[in-house]
Amino acid sequence: MLDKLYLRGFKSFAEPVTVDFSDSRITTIVGPNGSGKSNIVDAIRWVMGEQSPSALRGSRMSDVIFSGTDERQARSEAEVRIVLNNEFGRLDIDEDQVTLSRLVDQEGRSDYYINGEASRLRDFQELLDDTGLNQEPYSVVGQNRVEAILGSSPEKLRGMFEEAAGISRHRRRKEEAERRLERTEQDLTRVEDLINELK
Ligand code: ATP
Numbered sequence: 471m472l473d474k475l476y477l478r479g480f481k482s483f484a485e486p487v488t489v490d491f492s493d494s495r496i497t498t499i500v501g502p503n504g505s506g507k508s509n510i511v512d513a514i515r516w517v518m519g520e521q522s523p524s525a526l527r528g529s530r531m532s533d534v535i536f537s538g539t540d541e542r543q544a545r546s547e548a549e550v551r552i553v554l555n556n557e558f559g560r561l562d563i564d565e566d567q568v569t570l571s572r573l574v575d576q577e578g579r580s581d582y583y584i585n586g587e588a589s590r591l592r593d594f595q596e597l598l599d600d601t602g603l604n605q606e607p608y609s610v611v612g613q614n615r616v617e618a619i620l621g622s623s624p625e626k627l628r629g630m631f632e633e634a635a636g637i638s639r640h641r642r643r644k645e646e647a648e649r650r651l652e653r654t655e656q657d658l659t660r661v662e663d664l665i666n667e668l669k
Pocket of ligand 1: 480481482483501502503504505506507508509510533534535536537538
């Protein structure tokens, strides 16, 4: 499903780099320690909407911006783009390829784009819901994650199965509807109180 990854100013990738995953079923990235292999995994996680700097091994969101070396100046923003193959229509968008982009500035503010159109984080989450690629993706399994998944609580495991089975979107919508219903009921009670006072 992942066709291409483009990075610019993201972590150790000061210059624009494109990684093409589309030619083979398995892509292996090799390199010495500290050469940026995990940064590629971080980029995939980040572009899909990761909000926690610590999940990206930083303390602030702007830490993902290339911070400079002796030879290269620091960058003022970072950008990651991911091209997803949608030939089988897993993403609810009528295109064979979907490009998600995220940019971050030095204040840590992010901008999101779907196929070049300015979007919200929520649009990303809705699009990726039930594809297994959303907020806590099990499709991106970093070091130590396998053990963490195996040791997860039954609730957490159930959440992962629900995501894979494509029902978590409906569960989230149901919860949202229940919250709205509760708010409406409270409003109604308040209106009834007011009517009683006016009687
Ligand atoms: P290992 O095999 O040891 O896990 P790795 O290839 O996975 O290594 P990464 O953890 O991806 O390596 O990359 C770490 C490198 O990225 C470090 O050299 C670090 O200085 C650099 N790096 C991380 N964040 C930034 C940043 N914001 N600006 C510049 N360089 C950065």
